[in-house]
Amino acid sequence: MTAATSIEPVPVAAPPGRWPAFNDVRVITRRNIKRILRTPQLVVSASLQPVLFVVMFRYIFGGVIHPAGMSYADYLLPGIFVESMLFGATTAVALATDLRSGIVDRFRSLPIARSAVLIGRTLADATRNVIAVAVLVAAGTLVGFRFNNGAIAALGALALVMAIGFVFCWVSATIGLTVKDPETAQITGLLATIPLIFASSAFVPPGSMPGWLQAFANNQPVSVVVNAVRALTQGGPVFHWFWLSAAWCAGILLVFVPLAVRRYRQV
């Protein structure tokens, strides 16, 4: 077919630059952020849910819960911050929706890094968390929560909240790529997060729980991160909880990033 070579279309694609994967992540993150901004109803409901929790826990349970050394509002908000990151991790639903729509096939047939689709997704979802955190800071202030440990520690607390949000997006991504159906992804995500959130130090001190549950509640990652955020906002053994939190974040990423990428390759 040498005669045809003269009219064969010549691809105009530039050779991949030094950081082609960086370009791919940027393009896909931008696409996902556009999708988030164009479904404002989702952003609103995702931000209202933790506010509802703040009001309910503060005024329904707050009267009977007396944590040592701080007001219940100061105790509660670190828990809600972390809770909102876990409940708000809609990565599973978003990825399952993309799988169903066929756009993932488009991405997979393009010459891009396979991890770029997942990194772009989790980065966009973590960015959306900024809105939820801002709303919560405002709602918390209204019910009596204060950052009592200085501005730098307060920023550290919010950074840690954002970090656990990003980390949990990868857990959620693995769930979404495993169940592959938006409705199932939503329910599976809740099933995975509810025990972690409630059997923790997020809303009540674990001291009132039975011994076997305390052992879990005192050591699982949600409690560790909540304790770190509490120490950063209210004072306490900051370094102990901060390093434990960092170790949990790193550990979860080490397990779930490869797991999610492998699932993605197999879908």
Add this chain to the structure above:
Amino acid sequence: MRTDSGPGGEPGIEVHGLRKRFGTTTALDNVDLVVETGQVLALLGPNGAGKTTLVRILATLLSADAGTARVAGFDVVGQAGRVRAAIGLTGQFAAIDDLLSGRENLEMVGELSHLPHREALRRARELLEQFELVDAGDRQTRTYSGGMRRRLDLAACLIARPPVVVLDEPTTGLDPASRFGLWQVIDNLAGAGTTVLLTTQYLEEADRLARRIAVIDRGRIVAEGSPDELKRQLGGEVVELAADDDRTLDAAATALEPLSAGQLHVDRQSRRATIPAPDGPSTLMAALCRLDAAGVRVDDIGLRRPSLDDVFLHLTRRDSALAEPAGGTR
């Protein structure tokens, strides 16, 4: 200048001994297929024949159990990245983002194909014009009709001017006008020297677009050749009759069966029956005599050249006993 076509002289698509099983189902059973550079090949087969499986293996979305596949000279397993840069894929369902505008979809795919930013914008503008989507270009694609979505999907797969384009049932579910529009696009691609593999259930489409047709059934390529070569396999003319109702059709089929040498085809949907006519007008005369003797009055009867439908039904053994209302044709 860089070209992503393979080392000189290699076919656009080359498949050898490809096998794929899903559980106990054999989707591809030792498939061999070659599409020369610049050629349009139609892969024709009923639902579940293995067309989509083959397409997904070529597009590196699925791995085969055995065999090799090369696209633009690159191996789909060992050089998957090069294959993805060289192939444009349009699947059975439009793979576009419903919350992005048509223009944003095209720009995104352009940038993910590593076009320079300005080139991605320029190509997106050009393709919106070419596919008559300029007016809708800045609307979210969830407002698009089915035909517009398919056009945009096809435009997206062409944005980086891939030398090989794979289209999986691109016109299924489209209205006639949209189908005709897509046919013109495929003609243009062929005219520009792009290698095209097109899967379809529509014989008319394969006949219209492709110079070579491969018929696939139950994971096997059962015939390959030009439309004329395939038609010749049936051995010339047929006698075809059309009946007013099912009872007449059955009576006519019974009357003609002895003439048919076991090659009687009955299509209940169109109430038509055909038998080979090796002796041309004499076979027609014999058929008329038999119908007359049996007292069957048919609506229409005549001699005609075999259509691809005949070839297809013959090759995939959808005989009268097995014919289903939706069996593989329109």
